[in-house]
Amino acid sequence: MEAQENNKRFQLEHLFNVNDKGSVKEIPNFGGWELIEVVALITGGGSGIGLMAAQALAVNGAKVYITGRTQEKLDKVTELYNQNIPGQIIPITADVTDKASIDKLVKEINSREQFLSILINNAGISTGAQETEPESAEELRQNLFEHPSGDIGAWDDTFRTNVSQLFFMTTAFLPLLEKGSQQEHGWSSTVLNITSISGIVKVSQHHFAYNASKAAAIHLTKMLAHEIMTSRLPIRVNNIAPGVFPSEMTTSSSDEKQKSFIPKEKYEQKTAAARPGKDEDMASAILFATTNQYLSGQTVAVDGGYVLAAGSL
Numbered sequence: 001m002e003a004q005e006n007n008k009r010f011q012l013e014h015l016f017n018v019n020d021k022g023s024v025k026e027i028p029n030f031g032g033w034e035l036i037e038v039v040a041l042i043t044g045g046g047s048g049i050g051l052m053a054a055q056a057l058a059v060n061g062a063k064v065y066i067t068g069r070t071q072e073k074l075d076k077v078t079e080l081y082n083q084n085i086p087g088q089i090i091p092i093t094a095d096v097t098d099k100a101s102i103d104k105l106v107k108e109i110n111s112r113e114q115f116l117s118i119l120i121n122n123a124g125i126s127t128g129a130q131e132t133e134p135e136s137a138e139e140l141r142q143n144l145f146e147h148p149s150g151d152i153g154a155w156d157d158t159f160r161t162n163v164s165q166l167f168f169m170t171t172a173f174l175p176l177l178e179k180g181s182q183q184e185h186g187w188s189s190t191v192l193n194i195t196s197i198s199g200i201v202k203v204s205q206h207h208f209a210y211n212a213s214k215a216a217a218i219h220l221t222k223m224l225a226h227e228i229m230t231s232r233l234p235i236r237v238n239n240i241a242p243g244v245f246p247s248e249m250t251t252s253s254s255d256e257k258q259k260s261f262i263p264k265e266k267y268e269q270k271t272a273a274a275r276p277g278k279d280e281d282m283a284s285a286i287l288f289a290t291t292n293q294y295l296s297g298q299t300v301a302v303d304g305g306y307v308l309a310a311g312s313l
């Protein structure tokens with residue numbers, strides 16, 4: 001009997017259910033019964049990996065706020081993917097590179113929710129590509145120093161979106177995240193930064209600023225995880241470093257379902273998996289990293305073997 005009870009702890013709905021706390025439970029101070037939810041916020045939830053993360057959490061019962069700068073994208077995602085699911089997807093526009101906009105977002109969530117359980121800092125940008133196989137120093141200088149993508153402003157924009165905002169978003173939401181951890185014994189709220197294998201591989205992949213920003217984002221994740229832990233806050237901070245997934249960033253567009261497509265052949269030779277990542281690959285990684293209570297300060301590369309093939313530093 002005891003062994004059978006133990007078996008239950010291995011069931012998928014116990015391990016991978018973001019709404020595990022969603023069972024009705026008594027809350028003495030409220031003098032009645034109330035449904036405890038998992039509340040999540042995903043930046044850049046209107047396309048690509050952010051949309052995959054939103055679906056992974058909402059389809060499994062979480063209430064998911066998605067943000068981005070483009071209202072139409074968020075509305076379309078809500079119209080399409082918020083139907084007949086146990087959770088919810090709710091759009092709020094915000095620009096995560098603007099501190100006033102982050103502050104407004106915190107106030108907005110605070111006015112609607114008592115806590116935040118999951119913050120996924122996913123929004124990111126990539127600037128143009130630069131050639132790196134020159135025949136001379138002059139040619140390399142032309143490609144890197146003179147090229148418009150090598151403009152210092154492009155580096156600033158990349159770092160502002162891919163690095164600085166992780167710091168400001170995470171620190172701005174700490175009080176709501178702390179309250180999230182107080183909702184149930186055994187649950188710690190979590191910050192999950194979407195970084196990239198570009199911050200791990202030794203090659204520039206023709207975009208130095210992007211790769212440097214992602215390496216910084218991985219390091220920032222670890223510093224935040226450490227400082228939050230030493231401040232005795234029960235909030236886990238980790239990052240997922242994706243390989244290649246279809247998105248507006250990697251394909252320049254989305255279709256009428258807000259989804260993007262990369263032909264399999266394009267990555268047949270580049271990874272052990274011989275294909276780009278799928279919705280399911282990202283979804284299971286998101287569920288793992290958000291629900292696993294023993295994961296802290298880590299980088300989880302979900303890349304079909306991209307780092308193995310490209311080599312890391």
Ligand SMILES: NC(=O)c1ccc[n+]([C@@H]2O[C@H](COP(=O)([O-])OP(=O)(O)OC[C@H]3O[C@@H](n4cnc5c(N)ncnc54)[C@H](OP(=O)(O)O)[C@@H]3O)[C@@H](O)[C@H]2O)c1
Nearest residue numbers: 044047048049069070095096123124196244245247248249
């Ligand atoms: N796809 C890949 O292969 C891959 C691989 C490794 C890492 N990543 C990382 O995954 C994350 C998601 O990118 P993606 O590939 O899914 O590309 P994507 O489809 O372009 O998604 C990025 C999202 O971020 C939003 N965003 C950009 N700047 C923002 C800002 N200042 N404020 C709020 N939202 C903003 C965009 O919406 P708006 O433009 O409407 O604001 C967009 O929906 C990025 O951090 C990226 O670096 C992607």
